[in-house]
Amino acid sequence: MNHNLPWVAERVRLFREFDPEFARWARGHGPIAHNDLTQLRIHDLAQVLVAEGKASDTSAIYRTLWAADRLAVAGMWLTVHMTYADRVYTDGREMAAEDFKETPEGHTGGSLNIVPAYVGYLAANALSGLTRGWLMGQGHCVAGIDACNLLVGNMTPRHAERYDRSENGLTRFARDFYSYAIDAQGRPASPLGSHVGPNTAGGLSEGGYLGFAELQYVHMPLPGERLVVFLSDGAFEEQRGSDWAPRWWRAEDSGFVAPFMILNGRRIEQRSTMQQQGGLEWFQQHLRLNGFDPMEIDGTDPAAFAWAIHAMEERLAACATGVSRGTVQYPVPLHYTIAEAPKGFGFPGAGTNAAHNLPLAGNPRLDPSARQQFNEGARALFVPPGEIDQAVALLCRHEVQRRPLERDHALAHRQVAAPRLPEPQWHDNDVSPMGALDGAFAAIIKANTQLRPRVGNPDELRSNRMGQTLDLLKHRVFTPEPGLAEAVDGAVITALNEEAVVSAALGNKGGINLVVSYEAFAVKMLGALRQEILFARHQAEAGMPPGWLSVVTVATSHTWENGKNEQSHQDPTLAEALLGEMSDTARVLFPVDANSAVAALRAAYTSHGQFWTLVVPKRAMASQLSGEQAQRLADEGACVVKPCDAPDVLLVAIGAYQLQQALLAARRLDDAGHRTAVTCVIEPGRFRLPRDERERAFVAGDAALRSLFPDTAAVRVIVSHMRPEPTLGLLRRIDTGPRQTRALGYQARGGTLDVAGMLFANRCTWAHVATEAAQALGVDPASILTAEELAAVGGHGDPRAVMVSA
Numbered sequence: 001m002n003h004n005l006p007w008v009a010e011r012v013r014l015f016r017e018f019d020p021e022f023a024r025w026a027r028g029h030g031p032i033a034h035n036d037l038t039q040l041r042i043h044d045l046a047q048v049l050v051a052e053g054k055a056s057d058t059s060a061i062y063r064t065l066w067a068a069d070r071l072a073v074a075g076m077w078l079t080v081h082m083t084y085a086d087r088v089y090t091d092g093r094e095m096a097a098e099d100f101k102e103t104p105e106g107h108t109g110g111s112l113n114i115v116p117a118y119v120g121y122l123a124a125n126a127l128s129g130l131t132r133g134w135l136m137g138q139g140h141c142v143a144g145i146d147a148c149n150l151l152v153g154n155m156t157p158r159h160a161e162r163y164d165r166s167e168n169g170l171t172r173f174a175r176d177f178y179s180y181a182i183d184a185q186g187r188p189a190s191p192l193g194s195h196v197g198p199n200t201a202g203g204l205s206e207g208g209y210l211g212f213a214e215l216q217y218v219h220m221p222l223p224g225e226r227l228v229v230f231l232s233d234g235a236f237e238e239q240r241g242s243d244w245a246p247r248w249w250r251a252e253d254s255g256f257v258a259p260f261m262i263l264n265g266r267r268i269e270q271r272s273t274m275q276q277q278g279g280l281e282w283f284q285q286h287l288r289l290n291g292f293d294p295m296e297i298d299g300t301d302p303a304a305f306a307w308a309i310h311a312m313e314e315r316l317a318a319c320a321t322g323v324s325r326g327t328v329q330y331p332v333p334l335h336y337t338i339a340e341a342p343k344g345f346g347f348p349g350a351g352t353n354a355a356h357n358l359p360l361a362g363n364p365r366l367d368p369s370a371r372q373q374f375n376e377g378a379r380a381l382f383v384p385p386g387e388i389d390q391a392v393a394l395l396c397r398h399e400v401q402r403r404p405l406e407r408d409h410a411l412a413h414r415q416v417a418a419p420r421l422p423e424p425q426w427h428d429n430d431v432s433p434m435g436a437l438d439g440a441f442a443a444i445i446k447a448n449t450q451l452r453p454r455v456g457n458p459d460e461l462r463s464n465r466m467g468q469t470l471d472l473l474k475h476r477v478f479t480p481e482p483g484l485a486e487a488v489d490g491a492v493i494t495a496l497n498e499e500a501v502v503s504a505a506l507g508n509k510g511g512i513n514l515v516v517s518y519e520a521f522a523v524k525m526l527g528a529l530r531q532e533i534l535f536a537r538h539q540a541e542a543g544m545p546p547g548w549l550s551v552v553t554v555a556t557s558h559t560w561e562n563g564k565n566e567q568s569h570q571d572p573t574l575a576e577a578l579l580g581e582m583s584d585t586a587r588v589l590f591p592v593d594a595n596s597a598v599a600a601l602r603a604a605y606t607s608h609g610q611f612w613t614l615v616v617p618k619r620a621m622a623s624q625l626s627g628e629q630a631q632r633l634a635d636e637g638a639c640v641v642k643p644c645d646a647p648d649v650l651l652v653a654i655g656a657y658q659l660q661q662a663l664l665a666a667r668r669l670d671d672a673g674h675r676t677a678v679t680c681v682i683e684p685g686r687f688r689l690p691r692d693e694r695e696r697a698f699v700a701g702d703a704a705l706r707s708l709f710p711d712t713a714a715v716r717v718i719v720s721h722m723r724p725e726p727t728l729g730l731l732r733r734i735d736t737g738p739r740q741t742r743a744l745g746y747q748a749r750g751g752t753l754d755v756a757g758m759l760f761a762n763r764c765t766w767a768h769v770a771t772e773a774a775q776a777l778g779v780d781p782a783s784i785l786t787a788e789e790l791a792a793v794g795g796h797g798d799p800r801a802v803m804v805s806a
Contacts, residue, residue: 005036012039021059025066025303030073030381031346032116035298041307045127048310054128061127067391068123068302070383071151074391075115076346077381078147078170082177083108084364084374088170092382094375100365105178107194109344109355111144113262113299114230117339118148120305121228122395122406127306129401132226133411135217138234138262139195139207143177146192149201151388152396154405158191158199158542165385185692187541198535198542201407209531211238215500218245218334219454219493219507221255225410228309229259233272233283236261239528241500246291246334248476248504250489251320253452258312259336262299264343280340292336299339300346308337330478330488346381348373414509415547418606419448426627427594433656434465434556434618436594440601441514442468451549452511455492456501464516464556465618498524502553506532509548512605518562519555519615520571529553529611530581536609537585541694546609550587552601553613559721559746560657560758561619567750570758576726578613583685584698587612590682590721592656593623595630600682603634615721617656619755624659624680637686637700638708642666642678649773650713651678652734655721657755657764662719664766664804669773672784676773679708688730709734715776719769720745742772756803760792767793767802 016023022043028034034042042065046058055061081088083106087099114136125131136145149155150163150173163173173192181189196203204220205213214236217229236242249257263280274283280296287294293315297304312335322328342351349359362370383391398405422443427436445453453473455461461470462485474480474490485492493504498517502525505513517525536546559570578586587610591597597616604612624641625633633639641653642663651666653659659680666676681687687705690696700708709716714736720727724743728735735741749761759765767789774781782790791797 008036008040012036012043015039015043019058019062021062025062025069029069030383032069032072032301034301034303038298038301038304038307041311042303045307045310049127063394064123064126065303065306067394068119068306070387070391071122071148071395072116072119072302073346073381074151074383074388075119075144075148076112077378077383078151078173079111079115079144080108080347080374080378080381081170081174082106082143082147083358084360085174088167088174090165090167090170090385092379092384095364095371095378097365097371100363100371100374102365104358104363106143107140107357108143108347108359109264109350109357110138110141110232110262112344112346113264113341114138114141114144115148116300116302116341116345117230117260117262117305118145120302121309122148122152123302123306124228124309125403125406126395126397126401128310129403130226131398131403131406131409132228132309133204133221133409134202134228134230134406135204135213135220136196136230137207137210137213138230138232139205142193142196142200142203145196145200145203149407152392154201154396154407156199156201156407159201162191165388198539198544201405202409202412204411206531206535209527210234211242212499212503212506212528212531214242215239215503215528216507217257217259218248218254219504220411220509221257222452222510223253223255225255226313227255227257227411229257231259231261233261233263233274237273239499241495241497241503243286243290244495244500246331247478248493249332249334250330250476251323251332252489256313256316257334258309259334260305260308261336261338263338263340264299280338283338287336291331291333293333294336294338296338296340299341305339308339311335312337347377411509413547416451416510416549416608418608419444419451419512419549421602421605422447424598424602424627426598426630427623428626430620430622431594432465432618432620433591433594433597433616434554437554437597437601437614437616438466438468440598442472444602444605445469445472445512448512452508453491454504454508454511454513456503456505456513456515457492457494458498458501458517458521459494459496460518460557461492461494461516466516469514498522499528502528505551509546512549513551515551515553517553517555518569519558519574520562520569522553522555522574523571523577525553526574526577529578533578533581533586533611536611537582537694540585540609548608550604550607550610550612552604553611555613555615556618558615558617559750560655561617561755563750563753563755563758566752570746570750572615572722572746575613575615576722578611579685579726579730582691582695583688584695585610586685587683588615588685589613589634590615590655590684592653592659592680592682593621593625593630595623595625595627596633596682599627599630599634615655621656633680633682636704637683638679638681640677640708641680642676644675644677646675647677647710647713648675648715648777649677650709650716651676651769651773652681652709652716652718652731653678654681654684654718654727657759658719658721661759661764661766661769665717665769665773668766668770668784674773674777674779674784677710677713684727684730687733689732705733714740715773716741717769717772717776718743719764722746723748740776742776744768744772757799760799760803765802766804
């Protein structure tokens with residue numbers, strides 16, 4: 001786009017000539033310059049804001065933007081000090097060698113680029129009198145956000161008690177950045193992180209795993225809320241699915257979103273793929289082909305960002321009005337701004353690969369040339385403290401405008417009341433656990449119409465026994481196909497992309513969520529889930545536990561019953577990996593029948609700030625537990641399903657098919673004179689060795705452990721849905737040693753097999769369980785199994801001798 005058309009230049013020349021406040025702002029400050037098109041756009045915006053009553057006159061608007069220029073320059077100045085400086089001087093003096101860090105560190109280029117964007121967001125809020133939410137996908141750019149928040153006093157309590165704009169406060173701030181300090185408990189001692197964290201004012205996501213902000217943002221704001229999103233062209237190469245955002249946005253249940261692509265053309269070591277494909281022109285075409293309405297701004301100018309936020313929201317509001325009047329149909333073009341800027345704008349090294357991390361040619365503490373570069377670059381960015389005071393006073397008028405600080409925007413402080421749970425429907429016959437869960441979820445949705453539902457579905461919701469939910473909520477589409485469960489306002493987000501659909505639920509923290517996937521393919525969701533798990537737990541550790549309803553992921557068509565497909569469809573990795581996270585936040589459960597599936601789902605929705613993963617069979621199964629037993633199982637994490645006063649052998653089952661085989665093995669062992677008890681574990685993370693105090697408060701105590709796993713039974717055989725090795729590691733508290741405690745589970749064997757075949761291939765049939773118990777007891781397995789059964793277990797007989805239909 002030509003930013004300097006003659007007629008534009010002539011118009012803005014006249015504005016500058018006849019309006020001194022406009023002219024004062026238009027001169028820019030430091031490296032920030034306002035091109036002719038931005039000046040024209042701001043002039044027109046000022047007229048609109050005055051007409052809307054948002055400002056008394058246009059001069060007030062230009063003064064606010066004058067302040068934004070100074071704040072942005074000061075923010076860039078502080079950002080480069082965070083990377084390089086061991087000492088910050090508020091008089092802007094030239095710095096000596098000893099004033100620099102011994103080992104500088106920081107994602108400096110991206111952090112510099114985010115400063116004008118974030119200040120533009122602050123300015124847009126000030127101009128409109130509205131506090132919007134913000135989200136940044138490139139979380140490593142947090143230095144720019146934290147620097148600006150310190151300058152304007154928009155800080156969380158942890159930052160506010162430690163930092164201010166005094167020389168000592170700024171020095172402490174710079175020293176804390178990448179200090180690597182650690183406290184006595186092994187946690188980072190500095191409240192500043194390398195990425196967005198719980199102490200970042202208004203932060204919603206770490207942004208460490210690139211690409212997920214792109215997938216979540218359209219699902220985040222509730223009606224009436226507004227969200228500004230900062231994305232990067234490097235992250236554009238990550239998770240696919242961000243192109244579908246216009247498919248999901250509906251004015252009736254979504255707030256306004258204003259996405260910005262910070263287009264600096266570089267990754268860490270080379271140009272971004274987008275830049276190699278054709279840069280701005282290629283990206284514009286790509287956006288239009290995918291239902292966006294792109295526009296361009298100068299990515300170095302905070303005023304351009306402020307204008308674009310207003311413009312995108314106004315255009316989206318017009319689309320929403322058109323839909324309500326019936327003159328426009330979905331999809332409406334989702335407005336999207338491309339903000340082009342050299343990486344590391346405003347400081348030496350801009351536009352180079354080096355700008356990503358350390359833009360100077362060397363370490364200023366050791367290299368005189370680099371020191372000169374820093375001092376020259378910092379001098380061009382220096383804003384006297386008095387001017388910063390003046391700028392903050394003009395820009396931050398939250399009390400006058402009666403609006404919250406940006407740290408307190410609505411999306412950052414979700415407090416969602418627990419839903420009303422209708423009376424449960426318990427089952428006492430052969431029922432699909434997934435079918436029972438489906439009915440329970442549909443009933444909860446009907447009873448809680450105040451909650452916006454989102455169901456993330458990579459496909460096959462009905463075949464996974466979620467038919468009631470699908471008929472109630474329907475696939476979200478533009479043009480429903482007759483006879484199918486589809487609707488323009490459907491709440492089921494369906495795409496053959498696990499990252500995209502799980503993000504629909506993760507973004508919807510103002511509502512109620514469920515994700516349903518094949519267990520094997522749900523592994524693709526792990527990166528998104530793990531980033532959210534870590535951020536939520538860090539918030540809780542910081543004394544700010546999340547208030548949104550826990551998010552539930554259901555892994556079905558699972559390892560043991562997905563035999564109609566090949567071994568690629570048989571994989572318990574998701575549960576194993578999530579059990580590696582802190583179990584008070586990452587809850588992993590293995591319901592064993594319909595009633596325990598219903599109880600687990602209901603328990604999940606009474607909790608907040610957690611991520612529940614339920615591994616649920618979809619085939620019809622006998623009900624093993626009453627409703628009361630199922631609720632106790634969900635509450636306590638395990639229950640004794642076959643008691644015995646003084647058992648010789650304790651069988652521990654994790655998983656539905658595993659419980660079936662354990663009970664069969666117990667019967668055969670009992671018949672042979674060996675007393676057995678069977679304990680069903682639905683949530684193995686409740687019985688682990690705790691790794692910190694939060695987890696210690698969550699896991700079962702010693703008394704509960706003894707009641708579920710009696711000391712009298714030294715011989716223990718664990719049969720698990722998961723692989724044996726991670727299962728044993730997880731349950732060290734009940735391990736009586738390698739000779740007496742044995743574990744069976746998935747052994748990476750599979751193929752096109754039925755359930756019985758999968759159990760046999762992985763040595764998890766009742767006969768294998770009984771054999772392990774016999775060996776641990778020191779008795780001959782031949783005293784328990786027939787010759788045919790023993791031959792099958794030994795791998796030289798007919799497997800059908802021990803295969804029982806599940």
